[in-house]
Amino acid sequence: MIAFKYTPTLSKPFSIVDHWTEHKEKIAEFWWVVLGGIPDNSYKYTPVNKHFSAGFTQELLKDWKALFFEVLTSHLPNDLAQSLQSRVNLIGGNLLMQNDRLIQKTLG
Numbered sequence: 690m691i692a693f694k695y696t697p698t699l700s701k702p703f704s705i706v707d708h709w710t711e712h713k714e715k716i717a718e719f720w721w722v723v724l725g726g727i728p729d730n731s732y733k734y735t736p737v738n739k740h741f742s743a744g745f746t747q748e749l750l751k752d753w754k755a756l757f758f759e760v761l762t763s764h765l766p767n768d769l770a771q772s773l774q775s776r777v778n779l780i781g782g783n784l785l786m787q788n789d790r791l792i793q794k795t796l797g
């Protein structure tokens with residue numbers, strides 16, 4: 690994931706990923722299933738805890754989405770890219786809300 694490595698704000702959280710091949714397979718499967726595909730693997734995801742540990746914040750999500758949307762628009766027709774962006778906005782918002790809850794819980 691060259692783009693993460695060269696996006697200054699995202700390079701730090703993503704530096705915890707040791708096995709990029711496995712990470713990319715897992716992420717590809719995640720998006721495949723989110724977009725309606727039938728699962729090929731039985732990966733277990735724990736995204737809320739993992740993102741919390743990686744230091745997920747609203748600002749990082751903003752940068753991550755900018756990168757994601759750049760990739761979408763460069764690979765897909767406009768209408769499809771737009772509809773995926775809406776989906777990403779919903780999932781990202783949900784992740785952020787659950788992350789905030791975890792932060793509150795940790796603070797007691």
Ligand code: HEM
Binds near residue numbers: 715743780782
């Ligand atoms: C809509 C936004 C995002 C979605 C849907 C998403 C989705 C995912 C998923 C499904 C995984 C695999 C989780 C697992 O193995 O259980 C993952 C891993 C990861 N994500 Fe995200 N992500 C998003 C945004 C971000 C952002 C903003 C960051 C920056 C902190 C980030 C950093 C990471 C890292 C570092 C991992 C690897 C964690 C590990 O293997 O320990 N992600 N992401």
